[in-house]
Amino acid sequence: MRRDSRSQYDELTDASQQSSKARLLARVLLEDSRCGAEWVVIKCGPHGAAIFTKDGFEAGAGSPFVPVRDTVGCGDSAAAAIVLGYLNIERARRRDMKDTVLDYVSNSTLLDMLEETLTLATTIGAATAMGDRLEEMLPQLKLCEHYYLEMTKVGSTDSG
Numbered sequence: 001m002r003r004d005s006r007s008q009y010d011e012l013t014d015a016s017q018q019s020s021k022a023r024l025l026a027r028v029l030l031e032d033s034r035c036g037a038e039w040v041v042i043k044c045g046p047h048g049a050a051i052f053t054k055d056g057f058e059a060g061a062g063s064p065f066v067p068v069r070d071t072v073g074c075g076d077s078a079a080a081a082i083v084l085g086y087l088n089i090e091r092a093r094r095r096d097m098k099d100t101v102l103d104y105v106s107n108s109t110l111l112d113m114l115e116e117t118l119t120l121a122t123t124i125g126a127a128t129a130m131g132d133r134l135e136e137m138l139p140q141l142k143l144c145e146h147y148y149l150e151m152t153k154v155g156s157t158d159s160g
Contacts, residue, residue, distance in 0.1 A: 022050055026042065026050075030052065039051055039053050043078055043121070043122075045063070046065070046068075046126075047063065048063045049078070050118075051118055057110060057111060059114035060115075061121075063125065063126055064122070064123060064144065066127075066130050066143075069129065069131055070131070071128075073128050077124045077125050078122065078124060079121075080124070081121035082118075082121050084117070085113065085120065088117075089113050089114075089117075092113065123144045123148040124144070126147075127144040130144075
């Protein structure tokens with residue numbers, strides 16, 4: 001079924017306006033001296049997520065389309081993946097600091113790590129929505145692992 005270009009334009013404009021609103025909200029929070037956050041993450045359920053950092057970086061990730069059984073815990077699962085990503089980035093910064101006496105991780109590496117963090121978060125959230133018991137989730141987790149690996153290898157330069 002083909003949609004007319006006007007409805008596609010309206011959809012794109014609406015998405016663009018939503019993205020601008022999310023960016024504005026994140027910047028207001030991050031620039032407020034009373035807010036100690038280094039990251040603002042906006043999770044949009046099955047539509048993915050966006051992350052904004054105090055340093056001015058932004059990244060986004062889609063979410064795999066999965067059959068939903070129960071959404072309880074999806075946000076908690078995604079939040080755990082985001083905390084893991086934050087800790088991995090901080091560990092990389094500390095490692096670089098020891099090696100070079102600088103608090104520096106390249107912009108490209110940081111963006112890759114932010115995207116990987118969001119991809120993992122949305123994939124884990126999707127896996128959680130697929131079942132309510134761990135034994136029942138194992139096949140879905142394998143499927144989500146496949147989605148995650150496919151999504152993260154797009155920009156990979158690893159040959160092995």
